[in-house]
Amino acid sequence: MEPSEITLNGLQSEVDDWIQTIGVRYFSELTNLAILMEEVGELSRLMARNYGDxxxxxxxxADKIPSEIGDILFVLTCLANQMGISLQDAIQSTIKKNTKRDFNRHKNNPKL
Incomplete structure (x- = not known):
């Protein structure tokens, strides 16, 4: 059976359910920020080895790269949940901001 696709709102709900039933409670926001940085570091280490020197x-x-990305997304979702931030709204706002700012920027970049 194929896993169903998950929306960002569904992700936030699923992570919250996991925290409430298995994780007991959220770590503090500062602890989760530190964990997020740790997970980004783990991804960085693997990227440096796979794509760098x-x-x-x-x-x-390199097989662990998807798992590290998943860890990052999980902790980022925890932070969003704790702060009452909708990931859906945040990414839509960011795409709108980047589109307005960069509409012609990259098209006119001779380096690309």
């Missing part, structure tokens, strides 16, 4: 350690592989 470093080599993998014996217990590392």
């Amino acid at each position: 470093q080599s993998f350690k014996a217990d590392e592989s």
Whole structure:
């Protein structure tokens, strides 16, 4: 059976349900920010080894990259939930802002 697609609102609800039933409670916002930075660091390490000049350690592989991205999304969702921020609204606002700001910027960039 194929997993169903999840919306951003559904993601926020699913993470909240998990926190309430399995995670007991949210960590503080500051703790979750620190965890988010840790997860970004773990992704950065794998990216540097897979796409950069470093080599993998014996217990590392690029296969873990999707898991690290998932960890980042999970913790970011926790933070959004804690602060009452809709990820849907946030990304729509960001796309609108970037579109207005960059409408011709990249088209006219000879480096691209």
